[in-house]
Amino acid sequence: MKNSLFRKGVLAFSALTLTFSASSALAQCDDGEIVAKFSHVTGGTTHPKVVAANNFAARVNEEMNGIMCVEVFPNSTLFGDSKELEALLLGDVQFLAPSLSKFGSYTRKYGVFDLPFIFEDIDAAIRFTQSDTGRALLNDMSDLGFVGLGYWMSGMKYFSANKPLIVPSDANGLKFRVQASDVAKAMIAAMGASPQPMAFAEVYGALQTGVVDGQENTWSNIYTKKFFEVQDSVTETNHQLLAYLFMTSTDFLDSLEPAVRDQLLIIADEVTQQANLDVKAAEAKNRQNILDSGGTINELSAEQRAEWVEAMRPVWDQFEGDIGVEIIESAASS
Numbered sequence: 001m002k003n004s005l006f007r008k009g010v011l012a013f014s015a016l017t018l019t020f021s022a023s024s025a026l027a028q029c030d031d032g033e034i035v036a037k038f039s040h041v042t043g044g045t046t047h048p049k050v051v052a053a054n055n056f057a058a059r060v061n062e063e064m065n066g067i068m069c070v071e072v073f074p075n076s077t078l079f080g081d082s083k084e085l086e087a088l089l090l091g092d093v094q095f096l097a098p099s100l101s102k103f104g105s106y107t108r109k110y111g112v113f114d115l116p117f118i119f120e121d122i123d124a125a126i127r128f129t130q131s132d133t134g135r136a137l138l139n140d141m142s143d144l145g146f147v148g149l150g151y152w153m154s155g156m157k158y159f160s161a162n163k164p165l166i167v168p169s170d171a172n173g174l175k176f177r178v179q180a181s182d183v184a185k186a187m188i189a190a191m192g193a194s195p196q197p198m199a200f201a202e203v204y205g206a207l208q209t210g211v212v213d214g215q216e217n218t219w220s221n222i223y224t225k226k227f228f229e230v231q232d233s234v235t236e237t238n239h240q241l242l243a244y245l246f247m248t249s250t251d252f253l254d255s256l257e258p259a260v261r262d263q264l265l266i267i268a269d270e271v272t273q274q275a276n277l278d279v280k281a282a283e284a285k286n287r288q289n290i291l292d293s294g295g296t297i298n299e300l301s302a303e304q305r306a307e308w309v310e311a312m313r314p315v316w317d318q319f320e321g322d323i324g325v326e327i328i329e330s331a332a333s334s
Contacts, residue, residue, distance in 0.1 A: 027061050029069035034260075036060075036070045036094035036252070039084055041200050043075035044224040048282050049097055049244055050074060052152050052275035056095075056246075059267050067260055070095070081199040089145050094252045097152055097244040101181035107140045108322035112331050114183035115319070116239045116312035119331065122153055122283075125241050126276050128334035133327055138245075145250050149265070150272030154218050154242040155283040160231040161214030162207075164298055168192070168311040174213040177203050182322075184216075186315045187240070200225075207231060218242050223286040228295035235298040237308055246272060 029035045038057060042049045057070035073079075079087045081102070087093045100113045112118065119125040128134045129151040138148030159165050161174055172192035178184040180197045188195035196212050200221075206212045207230040215227060221242070222228055246268065253261055291297060300308070320328060 027057060027069050027071050029071065030066065033066060033069040034256075036068060037078065037092075038070055038072045038095035038097075039078040039087070039093045040072075040074055040097050041076045041081055041084075042221075042224070046282065046286070047220050047224050048154050048275060048279045049152060051278065051282070052246070052271060053095075053097060055274070056268065056271045059271060060264065063267060064260070064263060068264065076201050080201060085146075088247070088249050089251075091249070091251065095149075095246070095248050097246050099179055100151075100243050100245055101179035101184060103141065103245070104181050104183075106144055106146070108319075109137055109140055109324060109327055110245075111181070111183045111319050111323045112327050113241050113243055114181050114187075115316055115323075115328070115331070116187050117309050118316070118328070119156075119241050119334065121238075122156060122241075122280055124334045125243065126153060128331045129243075131330060131334065133330040137327075142250055146247055147250050147253060148245050148247050149268040150246045151276075152244040152246050152272060153276045153279045154244060155220060155279060156238045157216045157218055157240040157242050158222070158234050159214060159216050159237050159239070160222065160227060160234040162210075162232050163213075164233050165214070165235040165237075166298060166300070167304055167307050171214070175211075177206060177212045177215040183315060183319055184240075186318055187312055190312050190315055203227065204230065216240065219283045219286040219290065222295075223289045223293075228290050228293070233296035233298050234290065236300060237305070239308060239312070 038053055040049055040053055044050055053072050053074070057072045060068055060070045079093060081098070084093065084096050084098065085102070088096055100110045103110045119128070134151070138150070141147070161171065163170065165171055168191045175194045175196050176188045177198045178188055178195045185195040185197070198206060198212070203215055204225055204227060207215060207227060214231065216239070217227065222234060228234060256264065287297070316328065
């Protein structure tokens, strides 16, 4: 794989980023400003999506003061998973950052981000999003009224369950919460397990009560939502990417004066670049937070990891026709 394009020295959080991440979600907007609402489903103050959303709002509110004001509504306080895309099209909210796994009913091409083991690491995923193919996918839903502003990395995913998962056969017969993604469902089925689509806000309770036996997520989601408290352990499979589409509507963008739109897009791009530089530091910190809080992490040997890869590779072939061979090849070679 290619060497990382990002220097290790830029991965630490800046003091400015930490200040923004802890800031109030709601701004004091002035009369005459364009008020834009940013809704997302994540809570806490240190999650990469929370930090990026608050940084975006802070920059817009400072640099576009008097023109535009962004208010952030976190933790499903405005709209949940099932309603936010409809709300964006209706103009009830102007910015979202849903998981890329949510768009299966709108475009099949985003399924490339869900393919198991397609990215070696987070740097490979970032390289793909910056490629011509990745950038073109930002506009793949423009005819439906959606436009991507950037991809916000959250990290690689890891499996947790109510029993240790060391090899894929350990998952036989278990029920796993997944997002509403056909690729994710096929991946769970390839393990001999049962996929259970479920809203993010419902996962902790479902794990706690045994409605599902396991889930897959990033270190930041596992820690901030305390999934590790109601699971036997987390296995460091590093099997799949979790990323968000930082997005708006074509109607909202088209309603802006050209100079206002250009300034907004510049800020959006710069915030996206910084968010993706910061995410590895956040993930490493939250992995350690899980251990410090009493959670258990299972590390895999090279042979055990190879067994996971072999079990899931047929999923690529299953969705090749939907996603497109060129897109898959571009992602795999990033």
